[in-house]
Amino acid sequence: MAEHPSPHWDVVVVGGGNAALCAALSAAESGARVLMLESAPEPWRGGNSVHTRNIRCMHEAPEDVLTGAYTEEEFWQDLLQVTAGKTNEALARQVVRASAQCRTWMRRHGVHFQPSLSGTLHLSRTNAFFMGGGKALVNAYYRSAARLGVTVLYEHVVDRLEWSEGRMVAVHAGSQRHPCASVVLACGGFESNIDWQREAWGQNAWGEWTADNFRIRGTRYNMGTMLAHLMEAGADTVGDPTQAHCVAVDARAPLYDGGIATRVDCVSLGIMVNQDAQRFDDEGKDFWPKRYAVWGRLVAAQRGQIGYAIIDAKARGRFMPAVFAPEQADSLEELALRLNLSAQALTRTVSDYNAACRVGTFDHAVLDDCHTEGLTPPKTHWARPLDTPPYFGYRLCPGITFTYLGLQVDAQAAVSMQGRPAHNLFAAGEIMAGNVLGQGYTAGVGMTIGTVFGCIAGTQAARAARSSA
Numbered sequence: 167m168a169e170h171p172s173p174h175w176d177v178v179v180v181g182g183g184n185a186a187l188c189a190a191l192s193a194a195e196s197g198a199r200v201l202m203l204e205s206a207p208e209p210w211r212g213g214n215s216v217h218t219r220n221i222r223c224m225h226e227a228p229e230d231v232l233t234g235a236y237t238e239e240e241f242w243q244d245l246l247q248v249t250a251g252k253t254n255e256a257l258a259r260q261v262v263r264a265s266a267q268c269r270t271w272m273r274r275h276g277v278h279f280q281p282s283l284s285g286t287l288h289l290s291r292t293n294a295f296f297m298g299g300g301k302a303l304v305n306a307y308y309r310s311a312a313r314l315g316v317t318v319l320y321e322h323v324v325d326r327l328e329w330s331e332g333r334m335v336a337v338h339a340g341s342q343r344h345p346c347a348s349v350v351l352a353c354g355g356f357e358s359n360i361d362w363q364r365e366a367w368g369q370n371a372w373g374e375w376t377a378d379n380f381r382i383r384g385t386r387y388n389m390g391t392m393l394a395h396l397m398e399a400g401a402d403t404v405g406d407p408t409q410a411h412c413v414a415v416d417a418r419a420p421l422y423d424g425g426i427a428t429r430v431d432c433v434s435l436g437i438m439v440n441q442d443a444q445r446f447d448d449e450g451k452d453f454w455p456k457r458y459a460v461w462g463r464l465v466a467a468q469r470g471q472i473g474y475a476i477i478d479a480k481a482r483g484r485f486m487p488a489v490f491a492p493e494q495a496d497s498l499e500e501l502a503l504r505l506n507l508s509a510q511a512l513t514r515t516v517s518d519y520n521a522a523c524r525v526g527t528f529d530h531a532v533l534d535d536c537h538t539e540g541l542t543p544p545k546t547h548w549a550r551p552l553d554t555p556p557y558f559g560y561r562l563c564p565g566i567t568f569t570y571l572g573l574q575v576d577a578q579a580a581v582s583m584q585g586r587p588a589h590n591l592f593a594a595g596e597i598m599a600g601n602v603l604g605q606g607y608t609a610g611v612g613m614t615i616g617t618v619f620g621c622i623a624g625t626q627a628a629r630a631a632r633s634s635a
């Protein structure tokens with residue numbers, strides 16, 4: 167019996183997380199017939215987006231769940247600072263400006279917001295939290311997509327695009343061919359692909375494969391299949407394969423999907439040491455939202471890719487509790503023993519640190535005046551002696567959130583192919599986040615980039631489909 171030919175879609179969206187859903191919803195709102203192909207089975211749909219909690223938004227005055235004002239300039243300066251200038255200013259400002267409106271659109275599709283959670287993240291002014299977290303957001307979008315007639319196929323790993331005369335004409339998932347007028351790639355980075363990570367990070371000075379001790383904080387399905395395919399097909403890329411959002415997570419975290427619960431947020435309240443019990447960076451340089459994504463990389467550079475966060479009783483209750491309990495001891499010697507560190511080296515490091523602390527008025531909510539003097543590396547804020555038992559220690563390893571190597575896009579989210587924007591191929595979310603994030607991170611901007619560019623990509627893909635009809 168002859169097989170039925172696949173229908174001809176206006177827009178095929180590759181992926182099943184936030185960026186894909188924003189693209190699918192926007193394309194459907196523009197009147198397009200939309201197919202979404204998600205590689206994960208339905209219970210695991212939604213990619214890294216299910217793990218999220220908030221989105222960073224500019225606003226000129228207090229809004230429902232956002233305090234104060236967070237202007238375009240301040241948001242842009244934050245991005246400029248964390249990326250050390252490795253960002254495309256035009257695209258970054260486009261994201262920042264559009265972030266002012268995106269919550270109205272999100273609400274229309276069933277997303278609810280709540281005030282920021284307490285803890286070390288200092289986010290009440292800048293970030294709006296999703297009621298029920300990212301899982302609730304993703305589920306709301308899937309419901310809205312169903313209402314708008316979007317077709318979703320799960321367990322469909324898209325592995326190539328088909329081109330004809332410079333235009334993309336179909337999407338292939340294994341043996342299936344889906345003809346279409348335009349495509350949005352919103353299928354994440356390559357963070358889940360351990361072989362690619364290994365190749366990118368290579369071996370360190372101790373002969374270790376740096377990526378061997380990585381944990382992938384989110385989905386196992388972001389294998390970078392389409393990123394690799396597009397790179398082979400001549401797409402222009404941005405970013406470097408070792409740049410990623412990379413935080414320090416509890417070393418007991420699972421290889422995939424440990425999520426937010428394995429992150430350890432106490433670093434700025436104590437000290438961080440390596441296997442030799444030596445400090446290696448300023449734990450109090452800036453607020454945690456601008457620094458938490460630095461520590462994974464710093465730990466990755468240490469022998470064994472392991473770090474140890476050490477705090478005392480004064481830090482208890484001041485940070486979001488992690489899912490795993492820390493090692494606890496009544497003396498630093500005993501704590502060192504439990505963490506397999508040299509007791510002599512750890513007590514020496516702590517006594518040098520304690521002696522260097524100049525304690526003013528401790529306030530974890532501001533860049534306070536508690537700092538060290540004459541210590542290398544310094545601790546610039548929140549420096550208080552570790553002198554109050556019990557002491558606590560967490561073993562931490564690098565936790566990759568998402569990679570920054572991505573497809574170069576323009577303001578319409580069109581993928582750049584050898585210097586020219588593709589007619590009918592668009593990208594959104596992690597797969598193009600490197601245009602804005604060349605390095606570093608500030609909390610909540612992943613969802614901002616995915617939401618803003620997802621909506622642009624969906625609208626533009628629908629327009630491209632109309633103009634080709």
Ligand SMILES: Cc1cc2nc3c(=O)[nH]c(=O)nc-3n(C[C@H](O)[C@H](O)[C@H](O)COP(=O)(O)OP(=O)(O)OC[C@H]3O[C@@H](n4cnc5c(N)ncnc54)[C@H](O)[C@@H]3O)c2cc1C
Nearest residue numbers: 182183185205213214215219220324384595596610612613
């Ligand atoms: C633990 C954790 C917490 C986070 N918290 C926040 C936060 O609070 N705020 C914030 O802004 N960001 C946060 N992030 C980052 C955020 O998750 C990402 O920036 C954002 O979700 C990216 O959305 P996306 O749609 O591009 O990717 P994803 O949500 O990862 O979606 C990619 C999708 O593509 C699918 N896919 C992959 N390859 C293929 C293929 N070949 N064919 C078909 N489908 C494919 C995957 O199955 C997946 O559904 C967090 C990430 C993690 C892991």
